[in-house]
Amino acid sequence: ARIGSKIVRRPLFFTGYGAFGQVRADVPVFPAYGINIIQIEVGPSAVFPAPDRVDLAPVRDVQRVLENAQKAGVAVNLLISPHYMPEWFLQQHPDLRVRREGFLQYCLHAREGQDLLKRFIGVVIPAVKNSPALHSICLSNEPVNLEAPCRPGRILWIDWLKQRHRSVDALNECWGTHYRTFDDVPLPDPFARMPGPVRADFVRWNQEFFAGWHRMLADEVHRYAPNLPVHAKAMTWTFFNDGDVKYGVDAGLFGEFSQINGNDSVNFPNPPGSEFAQGWQLNAMGHDLQRSVLDAPVFNSENHVIPDRYTHTVPPQHIRAVVWQAAIHGQSATTLWVWERTFDPHSDFAGSIMHRPLCAEAVGLVNCDLNRAAWEVTALQRAKPDVWILQSVSAATWDGGAYTDCLAKLYEALGLAGLKVGFVTERQLEAGMLPPGTLFIPNIHHLSDAAFATLRRADTPIFAVSNGPVVERDAYDRLRSERLRTVLLAYSYPGTSAKDLWGRILDRKIGPERPLVWDAKSPLPQRQPVWGVELRAARVQHGWVINLFNP
Template identity: 65%
Template sequence: MAGRRWIRTMHVLCFYTALVLLCSAVSAQQLRLQDIHTQILHPSPNLIQNASFEEVHSSGVPTGWLWSPRNTDATLRVVSDRARSGKRSLFITNGTPFGAHVYGMAEYLSPIPLQAGKRYTLSAYVYSARPGTAWLGGGGGWQFRMRLPASPNGWRRVSMTFVPGEGDVPFVLRLITESPTDGIWIDDIKLEEGDTATPVTSVSSSITQIEPVQEQVEVQGDGAFAVPFVLTLPQTAQVELVATLRQGTRRITSVTRRTRMEAGSHRVIVRGMAREVDSQPRQLILEAKTDMGRAEGQAVTRFYSRTGALRLLGELKQRLPAHEKTVAEMEKAGKPVQWARVSLTVLQNFVRYVEEDLNHKVVAPDGSETYPELRRALMQLDELREVEEHLRQQSRSPSPDVALWQCRGRRPKVVNGSFVDETTRPLFFTGYGHFGQVRADIEKFPAYGINIIQIEVGPSAIFPAEGEVNDAPIRELQQILERAEKVNVAVNLLISPHYFPGWMQDKYPHLRKRRNGFLQYCLHAPESQQLLQRYIHTLIPPLSRYPALHSICLSNEPVSFEEPCEFATRDWHRWLQERHGSIETLNRRWRTQYARFDDVPLPNPFDGNARNHLPSWYDYIRFNQEFFARWHKMMADAIREVAPNLPIHAKTMTWTLLNDSDVVYGVDAYLFSSFSDINGNDSVNWYSHGEGEYAQGWVLNAMSHDLQRSMKNAPIFNSENHLIPDRETRPVPAQHVHTVLWQEAIHGQCATTIWV
């Protein structure tokens, strides 16, 4: 499963520009529209008053709303030059650059009495070429946020379904602008019960309107299909409905129906039949013609045919031997073959992955069959055609090979902010983590251009029971390191102290402490620290002699957020005495009246009131940061006792290094650099899909990498590089991954393992 997302990142690591190859129509394709069905809709009530902004306060702000530009130059006013319904809409501008806590805000003045646990849908119409970062939503901590996307060609409805909790009600609706925009028009906001955004009916209109229920429609499988639209009529009329399916300027098929329809909202369903239709986008256009005028709406429609996909896959399989022969002949002739081999490797492996997707069938209780991975299979077939074209280009004009790390019995060294080989040549390591698939695919990676992986093991695997040492995981790691050395793939080992033996907590119940994060036991207790040291002394010596062992990662996404224990309280009192010298000094600085240090309680981070007394809270933050760095140093020292030349780092989450609200987690960039040979992190840069100010979320990586490099001149190792969100189904261009990796390198990253 993990390997299936590699198709995009492989393209990037080849550094080639993707070429879009249009699928030619084949005789097997059948596509026609058959009929149009209509039914009356009964919209749900809108829980928002003045949702179309027809009522205006003398200040220009809509009645029932409060506007504050706060620390921006943003403006908000009701305008009459553009409206989706009625005569007016809301217009926002903003010229202030994006920044932390920088935003303008409109607030709906009447909190809405939603019911906790019930489903609601928020929707609005947006018209903007460049909306910047803007959203509509609310809830406790403003957790429900509906982004306002770009819609340069007309009004676009966006919606969000959410379930409020007790902390979200009554619901305060907010409209926020966070970054520059030339203008956003907003109209017909609606908040209603249920999972669906139903038509807006609060404002009378003399205009006939049509809009698709979904702007992007995906039809999976062969046979009948149906695409719904919503038609709103200002009065009863004889209506001619015309549905047309086009591809570009070419008309494919159409169907017409004439019928008398009542005033109000109607669901109009266009039905048709498709067989072996390719997945290229087509426009389904629905027109409504009446004596009052004409309206039109359209949905971009894609068809995903399993029969067609199997045919395309079969054709690709037939071409594969010729590609293999081409690469072999290039190599025999002494031509550069690295980039061609990357493309060939992708083709060889993904033919099988696509076939798995096409054969993955789900049978419903009624006996019906669906193929849930059909869409992904067809997307990959499209991309594989691009890979084929790249291979053909390389066969005609090969790109020069790139020098990659060669193990040759030596581990790379850390010198002057870089990884270097024995000749001091700088090295870059790029690869994947983190589970079983990377272990299985080690031998495949060099042909992809991949030269590092991250894998993990934890103390519970080595110490499964009291008095028992299981060396099977160590022997397995030795085998992996031997395999990796043979093919020049480096291995970063995460020693995962969060996999803590349950029998230890049974034996020492005081280890069970309430904590946030992966580490779910008392870190201050000497018993837990002693076990970790014993674990390291058992694990590391048998592995340290392998040159393919690149480095050790001490912890995974570490946070120190723990309720007080006797050991932490003892350390707290000692720390306070060292910091303040005397209880009198502490009392003067804190404005307190403690008789002795032992009387000072250790703040509990789970208690919100602990933050009310700022002097003690500030001291707790620093105490926690220093302790957490010492806890990591304890493990680092244990490693250096048995393997002094093995580089060490920790997988800190970059946002905990930067966000003021995250200082409570005990992660400090300078303190962590003090025990590290490598600046380790876990960071995120996701593609924006056309929303927001930038094409991707680059700021976090840039700031955090610069911060870490400023603390220590050591290479950055992002060992959990989140380029694409989990369970993302939308296409992500290869250029996004390409840009992420280059930007990280420019800001000091020399190694990364990508999360898949």
């Protein structure tokens, strides 16, 4: 950062907007608004408008934005938008038209589409890579992979099954099937019901393929610009929701191809009368998960802080709290949705922050405050977790809402008990990684054998947040003969609340000793902790920094 005439190394927070024409036009005025980053996009259909034509005009437009941004002191994140596949290309390759969900409406398994994306990257990245204003590359927009069976996908599926099970007899034992060879195994249709053991393998294969597809894009970017950071705009709810495990998005696997933890997340104002003023939990939990699997900054490049077409008043305090608290939980860059104005009530831009000057002012002010307190906020980000929660793909596949409800309530309870929460994933356990402190298992009944074997080596407390045994079944729903030694923390689905768990955590004095927020109005002997305030603390050079948040 430049301070006066000096260049100094220090933490820097980026806050701004996406994602269309208005952010490009307003680059020169953004510093006066307290804004220092934007997101823009360019996609293959713009650069390849016809089979025999490469149009460099969209690339030159990006170059002009980068030049203007450099002059203004504004960083630019470039989304390379692989969902904009040229129509002529799909007509040339009709097999790429398959049933899918999400923005990516073509077969991802096929080599033809991947080759065109590589060509596109080969045109764009060399043209922009040397710009000092280029912050990073976003590889995909709200990525999900739910695709009907295709021939290239089946080839990849069979190869994966061979590597995972080694023999068809081993596969049959796990699935309860009677296939004679691997070649007899069909690629399941994710739009139809499938047997549980088959689904367990399909979910993992889909996650690994989708991360590999993104790695292909990342590798191609790094072929031309080895030091250019990349990330993907993964929707944070797809990391957790049992209903979204089908989409193939795994925070840990996405972290393996990223240099920045990319996401798209949501924190809207809650209706009057709600327990909390805003829906803070998803941002906090998603950021903490990502920082647990990749120790790198979080970039929420589509930060939804106001619902589309929302006509009610949004207090600027909401905006400030969203951006500030996201930083406390690991975010170092964000571009808010969306810097556009419209008077069409049906448009996604209706009611946007550009209609709300006090909210826009709050964005700039909180960015200035984050950079003013950058060392202290960074210390809070870097503080080690006090406790860990197990996040499990097997549980999301098998245990449904009884797992995800417990996970969300447990996270909320621990955070409001003054504890910094980290995560350990099932895949990390499979790799032999154990957290160095107290671990909570949130009503998980299914866990892989490799992860279970690692848990058995733990020499720190393990709390089973459940009304009975946990991890008693393997990834294919087979009952284990062994039981894990745990301490029970009572939870019943769906009746137990986050506040119930919070009280039990405080009563048991679980986790390291930490400061609490107390009710000052109560007499000292009967003074009670206050529910609903998050406290984060970290050591700094001359003492402690403490962040209090009352959502």
